[in-house]
Amino acid sequence: MSKKLALLSVSDKTGLVEFARGLVAQGYTLVSTGGTQRTLAEAGLPVQSVSELTGFPEILDGRVKTLHPKIHGGLLARRELEKHRRQMAEHGILPIDLVVVNLYPFAATVAKAGVTLEEAIENIDIGGPTMVRAAAKNYRHVAIVVNPARYQAILAELAEKGTISEETRFALAVEAFNHTAYYDAMIARWLAQQTQSAPLFPATLVLPFEKAEELRYGENPQQQAAFYREPQAKPGTVATGKQLHGKALSFNNLNDLNAAWELVLEFDEPAAAAVKHTNPCGVAIGEDLYSAFLRAYESDPVSIFGGIVAVNRPLDGRTAEKLAEIFLEVIVAPAYSAEALAILTRKKNLRLLEIPLPEKRETIDLKKVSGGLLLQTLDTSTISAEGWRTVTTKEPTPAQLADMVFGMKVVKHVKSNAIVLVKNGQTIGIGAGQMNRVGAAQIAINQAGAKAAGSVLASDAFFPFRDTVDVAAAAGVAAIVQPGGSVKDEDSIAACNEQGLAMVFTGTRYFKH
The missing domain is CATH 3.40.50.1380 (Methylglyoxal synthase-like domain)
Structure with a gap:
């Protein structure tokens, strides 16, 4: 030997x-x-x-x-x-x-x-x-x-x-x-994962991830980046999505498309969402995907430029024609018709991602902090009007209540402090990531302009003062939905009653940081 x-x-x-x-x-x-x-x-x-x-x-x-x-x-x-x-x-x-x-x-x-x-x-x-x-x-x-x-x-x-x-x-x-x-x-x-008795947050945490690809750079060109995938990632997730066309996905593309995809999954109806820097800029539902996308685009035809669009129905040729008229970075859909692919692949750099609708949503959310990791359960709770309560003299109409449900589904995906104005299943103004709530309301109202009249305002958290109600009423907002729970809730309720607004408390806040 x-x-x-x-x-x-x-x-x-x-x-x-x-x-x-x-x-x-x-x-x-x-x-x-x-x-x-x-x-x-x-x-x-x-x-x-x-x-x-x-x-x-x-x-x-x-x-x-x-x-x-x-x-x-x-x-x-x-x-x-x-x-x-x-x-x-x-x-x-x-x-x-x-x-x-x-x-x-x-x-x-x-x-x-x-x-x-x-x-x-x-x-x-x-x-x-x-x-x-x-x-x-x-x-x-x-x-x-x-x-x-x-x-x-x-x-x-x-x-x-x-x-x-x-x-x-x-x-x-x-x-x-x-x-x-x-x-x-x-x-x-x-x-x-095979036992119900396993603690949700164990004393020690091991998370297996495998490198899917190295990225050109991170959020900025001076940062290095890579994309890692869980070995048992479930279908319906960004990690298991299939890129059909276009340039390689960037760090920001992946982050934004995840935000857009998670948002459209909130809806059972045909829905379209345009996202920029992880915040939605236009969201709508419709009788079909074409009408949903047209309405999402009309929500903010300026901010959608260079953004990400996600839809929750197979993408058809008619909708693809409208999408092709806009400069977009990424389109995400559960499937594409042959006609839609033929239209969209004419745009050399447009990234097309196919993600089938998931049978089951993910359960854990991770956030890295210096020297540690934050874990929480992912909020996949269904949003409906069940258990909500009207706290004002005026009751919301059925149409307003439907818009309240729609508004809370959207505001859940907007960076806090967040205010969303809604009318007939369409966002007309979004105020995101502000340091105070009235500031977020003013941004949303300014964006909506005259459309604010008769709209529903959705807030991700309670009003600490009546100022948001006063600003909304002055713009013509007709109804408000918010979690409630402030020590000054009575001030906001009184402000609504004085100005003829309906207000509903949900009991659930949606902070997003």
Whole structure:
């Protein structure tokens, strides 16, 4: 047996035979297990079984094959220590110089429809991560390869230098520990989702994410950025969306299109939303998608320029013709007709994203802060007038009540402090991200202009003073919907009664930061 020993045990056999052939050419003896050994042998490569190396058979249906002192002694021995060398010689342990391992396909297994807990458990690798970690710990003597993309570079280094440098071995070790950490995090995450007793916010949190792509830059050109995807991301999410056309999505595109998509999912009716800098600038519902988009566009034909448009119905040719008249960055739809695609793909840089409507919404929202992470449940509650109460003398009309529901669905997605003016299922003015509520109301009213007369005003939180009511009444607003709960609610109620406005309290606020 040569002095260089390589242990190979992989589930992903991409490039395996070519890599193994290159190792043999560099003087390595191959040792392998199960399916990997069969693949190498069928390719005509000389390969020993792990059982030949250890003198012990694979047992328990293959559950135990590499968990043996002759494997882990060969991986963990510090060869610069005379005591370790003596013990290896005493027990017939050969040093292992290179380990090539990638793990049981747990992610692929649990992604299958109808997978059982037993099937998932059987695809949790034990020996593989143990070998990976042992080799990575002893990187000064052992090279560990977990990524097939590394094969060619390693063969090139061996051909050039006759060895794998310590610098490379250290880089491989870092990648290996990241590999096993991700693998364990993925398992922990999936198993936690299988039981109702798992705490929503566990004492320790592990979140597996894989890099989907590096982005040109972040929010600004001086910032670097990348997009990461959850391994078990559900259909209907931005992460599982399919880009059909256009330039690569940017950091801001992804952030904005997520905001637009989450907004149109609020509606059962055909709906369209235009978003700019994560705030909606025009939202409407209609009898069909065409009318919904026309009304959303008319809500603010200036701000939609260069924005994101999301719709919650398959995009048809007629609507696509109108969309093509405007400069947009991204369009998001659950599907596109052939006619719509033919029209929109004429615009070379327009990004088209297809996301099927989700069966189930996500449940957890994350926000990064300096040195930590904020977690909260995602607010996916259904907004309806059930449980709301009229607090003024004047009752809202059925049409106004419908606009109140529509307004609260929109205001939920507007940065606080937020005020939205609505008329007949269409936004006519949006005041977002203001430091005081009356300021947000004034922005929305200024945008609405004469359309404010007879409209409904929706607020994301209560009024601390009556000033917002007074400003709204002066503009001709006819009804107000807000959470209520201020110590000065009676002042706002009195102001509405004085000026003939209907006001409804929902009992639910929608801060968005």
